[in-house]
Amino acid sequence: QGLNRAGGALGGGRHSVSGVTATVFGATGFLGRYVVNELGKIGSQVIIPYRCTEQDTAHLRVMGDLGQIVLDPYDANDPSAVNKYVQDSNVVINLLGRDRETWKHSFEKVNVDMAANIAKAASEAGVERLYHFSCVGASPDAIGKKFRTKHEGEVAVREHFPDATIMRMAPVVGVEDRLLNSIAFMTRRMPYVPLYDGGETKMQPVYVLDVVKAFVETLKHEGTKGQTFEFAGPETYTMKELVTLVEKTIREPSGSLNIPSSLGKLLDSPRAALQASIPFPVPTHTMLTSDYIDELESDLVVDGSSLGFEDLGIEPQRIDQGVPIEHVRFWRSGGYDFGSTFE
Template identity: 35%
Template sequence: MASNLDTLVTVFGGSGFLGRYVVRALCKRDYRVRVAVRRPELAGHLQPLGRVGQIHAVQANVRYPASVEAAMRDARVAVNLVGTLTESGGQTFDAVQAKGAEAVARAAKAAGAGMVHVSAIGADDKSASRYARSKAEGEKAVLAALPQAAILRPSLMFGPEDQFTNRFAALARISPFLPLVGGGATRLQPTYVADVATAVADAVDGKTKPGATYELGGPEVLTMREIMQIILDITDRKRMLLSLPFGLARLQSYFLQFAPGPLKLTPDQVELLRLDNVVSDAARAAGLTLEGLGIAPDSLEAVAPQYLWRFRPAGQFQRRNA
């Protein structure tokens, strides 16, 4: 039986939030990992995740198929993690999440490799959100080129480096209230990023059903209001939760899309918040979930205190409101 050390996996977008966890999970299973990113000189933080020589970063941009083909040379599996929540210049939803996914799939097919493609719950070619439409188009392009590819759709991911829980915890530092778009009634199923990475590694191992679409959600379905309250409880802050109607939120987003840091809100993000982001009944019934892969997902309340404590006014070990 061949060792995983003989298998080269190319991870596109491997230096990002999910990417670092995927690279770590693959290294623990002894795969050789080629990390294909736009700025390999900024991927040095990945090196300690594996043994000497196990991880190698190369330059590639999914908008340029030739660079993708070069990054796939001699690889046995492609993992595509490339995505964006906001558009900037040439980094549009269509270019990155639709045509970019197609470029990776075609390069994997040409190399005779398998593929694991990470999309998102809510991917829908009829959605009002351009983000969701591009995710759906990317999935279709991948399966058209590689019908046996594994598609993984995580819900909203959280973890130490996320741009969600950290964002609102930072906002609570400077604002007397936290906005709840649509009244905070949108239902989400927050998923720990390390659990998603484990699912990706399982897919590389061949444990997923060929051509199947998995929906990856955490153990709890929470409303946005409930998530905000959890963040406030963990960070030991009392802030007003201000309901913001969708119409007003969309109007404000035309200006806030240019705001820095935690204040940023785009019109497309408002559209995404109109729909629940949870695992479907069909996926649960078919076993196409984290639990179906034998993964017991961690909850937001179990993990978030390990990294959100830094936003507490009195520090890690003293609770002001205890």
């Protein structure tokens, strides 16, 4: 049985009462809005601490019944503030994460320290379920600092909250994604799309709604406590194949350029050095940063040793057809039905 204290099966609508009171950290991010919407859809109360402007949270308020979405600004670096927002919840969800480091928010601070603070607060408050969202590739031996700190964050969460459900995701795609949209942006607006070391890195992109569907399924079953899940799409692509897929989808000629990863890091070194000394982000595209290049040193594929979609009875969608790729078509020159070249 799941958490529904009202006795149902978490299947009601927005006007129903699921019995779930969830605190969602990182709700304003890409995946966060879908998680909040799904919680609101089943009649949950959702508490959303946020660090951005109030305008950046407006879209979340309408995702639940009247008064069920509670938004409040907070300081993520203050443990007492975290304690405040988990006291009355039976579910706590940590979606905090970064694609690259800044002067104020390093990978260690976001992926390890903040994750530990949330897990500790949830444990002390007697929260029933803690969800920690991580990523496929998290490993103590990973070359990328992001993946190493993601692993350290998982260890810290388990230390404070052994029954936490850890959800590792392959690169997630959807309307607001940073993978396909970034490739499309660079194809349309930049002189070239960089393919580091030939673009041979393998990954299994997963559709965002499949991840959220899996989250709701785990919420229904007590047996998912303390488990680690890995969610990946059904198809494996190299980075080069993904670039080709996007180019064909938006009907643009190929503009990729093979670049040694060492050269890419060298080109980014002035920005990285400057970023370490100033309190605001230095403008650059994520795909041009050393952090991103380090990520591509490891394949982002699952080996089947962890639980996944199949264990929850979910068949993930392909990302190269139908709704998962639909948003990329809006990058076409001249509009959805056009493009520089035609199929």
